[in-house]
Amino acid sequence: MSRVCIQSGDFDAGAEMSALRAADGGVGAVVAFVGTVREHGSGAAVSAMELEHYPGMTEAAIEAMVDEAFTRFDIRAARVIHRVGLLQARDQIVLVLVTGAHRGAAFQACEFLMDYLKTQAPFWKKEHGPDGAHWVDARVADDEALARWGIQGGNAR
Incomplete structure (x- = not known):
């Protein structure tokens, strides 16, 4: 099982969690984060989100952060x-799973990875709604979340 997977198809969080734990009897905690497409973004209705990436480069960047x-x-x-491609409102976008002997480290690592994914992973997001489509800019709050780990984001406008 690879640590990083970029795919267009949906995922089964429960099956992924079971597979990650199955090989390790020392796991005392599993922390999972599932991100979904919100029906509202940037103050407007969202019917779909389109995600693009650079194959190979994106996986390598996320592997480095893992x-x-x-x-x-x-x-x-x-x-x-x-996930990449065209996703509808309420679809799953991302799954981050972390196992540890204890919950504290697993929670921290999961938050660390999510903060990185929101700001540094090479994905481009376009929201689609009743008024058309627009690219999603990075948020200052996301850069601030990453800064707590000692990493400068600088992507927000």
Whole structure:
């Protein structure tokens, strides 16, 4: 099982969690984050979101951040699945799973990975709604969340 997967199809969070835990009897905690397409973004209705990436580069960048999570936190395993393509409102976008012997490190590593994904992973998002489509800009709050880990985002406008 690879640690990072970029795919257009949906994922089964429960099956992914079971697979990640199955091989390791030392797991005492599993932390999962599932991100979904909101029906409202930037103050407007959203019917769909389109996600683009650079194949190969995106996976390598996320793999590097998973490596960093292992350096920073006492975790046993991590898995990131991120969808691309056209997704409808309420569809799943991202799954981050982290296992650890104890919950504290697993929670921290999961938050660290999500803060990275929101600001640094090379994805481009376009929201579709009744007034047309527009690209989603990075938010200052996302850069601030990343800064708590000692990483400068600088992507927000």
